């Protein structure tokens with residue numbers, strides 16, 4: 001028997017659109033392989049939203065390769081999440097907005113409202129979780145709901161799933177991750193001889209770096225990801241105050257030159273280390289030896305290594321670093337909620 005899952009999508013930018021298209025593309029596979037009819041019932045943006053009363057209305061919107069929600073016939077200016085949540089059978093709220101790492105908003109408000117109304121959450125946004133991880137998780141647990149955030153923790157690269165499921169029963173002694181594709185691309189190009197500004201400008205031209213890349217190059221994106229992975233996998237209660245963060249903006253040419261001479265590769269790592277009974281997390285520039293599992297992770301690629309007591313070290317490398325990869329991570333999380 002098939003189960004219908006109602007989905008509300010917040011944000012219709014690059015990831016939101018990719019997610020809506022992916023749901024359409026994978027509709028039959030989800031029904032046949034997982035017995036789930038995933039029904040995207042509403043999409044909301046800053047100024048309003050659209051509720052789809054029939055699936056054909058969504059299909060019609062998505063026929064356009066780069067659809068604008070405001071152009072849709074059913075666009076409802078001023079429509080809010082509060083209005084629609086109680087009117088629908090609870091399913092999954094998918095957050096594809098950009099939230100502030102300082103206030104958690106707007107994601108924090110969306111996640112709280114969804115949980116209060118009995119909805120599971122899958123989020124690509126980090127802000128809400130970074131800001132109030134403990135309380136959100138507690139709220140979800142109390143209500144028997146799930147918050148999934150693969151999309152916020154390196155997206156298509158499985159990080160949480162490996163830590164939470166594949167390493168169950170093992171003690172995690174440490175984690176090292178190249179978790180940000182933009183900084184890894186810049187460092188790779190610098191290793192090939194470009195200066196920092198030239199490498200950044202090339203990353204911008206290729207659409208790899210955001211117009212304002214500060215969250216990436218100052219290390220905060222990596223810090224958010226190692227914070228969330230650590231809190232989820234080993235149960236720390238880290239906030240930004242607990243993490244020492246170094247970016248790549250002031251990286252010295254000498255560090256790069258010395259690393260090259262020694263055959264090492266310079267990477268920006270998010271790290272977690274167990275010291276006694278305590279964990280310490282950090283974001284730092286690190287020259288890696290050729291034998292390190294992440295040595296060859298170059299360009300926009302990402303990778304993570306878990307060091308364990310019983311399973312040795314386990315590394316995962318790769319995963320598509322783009323909106324479609326992030327959308328695929330959201331879809332995976334939704335399917336796994338109902339498994």
Ligand SMILES: NC(=O)c1ccc[n+]([C@@H]2O[C@H](COP(=O)([O-])OP(=O)(O)OC[C@H]3O[C@@H](n4cnc5c(N)ncnc54)[C@H](OP(=O)(O)O)[C@@H]3O)[C@@H](O)[C@H]2O)c1
Pocket residue numbers: 010011012013014015016044045046047095096097098099106124125126151152155321322323324326
């Ligand atoms: N891009 C990637 O490859 C990638 C990968 C992994 C994770 N992520 C994460 O995914 C999220 C979305 O990224 P993106 O690249 O899709 O960003 P984006 O293209 O800027 O899209 C964000 C969308 O959210 C909307 N929005 C902003 N405030 C809103 C509000 N209060 N209510 C409803 N909608 C609101 C924006 O509308 P307006 O345009 O009207 O402001 C826009 O449509 C981010 O948190 C990002 O960190 C992105």
